[in-house]
Amino acid sequence: MKDFDSNYAHTVYFWLNNPDSKEGCKAFEVSLRKFLDNSAYAKTKFIGVPPRASREVVDGSFTYSLIVTFESADAQQEYQKEAPHLLFIEESSKLWNKVIVYDSKAIIE
Known part of the structure; x- marks a missing residue:
């Protein structure tokens, strides 16, 4: 995994249709x-799965999480249109029933 770029973080949670299907x-x-x-x-490029939650505030209902960072909001916009991203959506969207995205920018001091 490359260094975390705090300019723009894109966090995605996926709920697969059949999370028990290997x-x-x-x-x-x-x-x-x-x-x-x-x-x-x-x-x-971080891909994760939910750990066993030890506190009520932890939502472990998702199947996979993805954290991707970008050097800028413009780079994130280009990523949305790039061929590898569009192919991923085409190949995998049938596997999920829910996706939630949280985007955030760093606080500039």
Whole structure:
């Protein structure tokens, strides 16, 4: 994983249709890794799964999380249109039933 770029963080949570399907999870992971390996804009590329929650405030209902950082909001906009991202959506959107995205920019002091 490359260094975290605090200029722009893109955090995505995915809920797969069948989170217990090893084949579905494998297909999702392969497609996601292929996309991230070929993205010209994504810097930090973190793929996660929920840990066992030890507190009530922790939402572990998702199947996968993705944290991607960018050098700028413009780079994030270009990422949305790039071929590897569009191919990932085409290949994998049938595997999920819910996606939530949280974008944030660093506080500038």
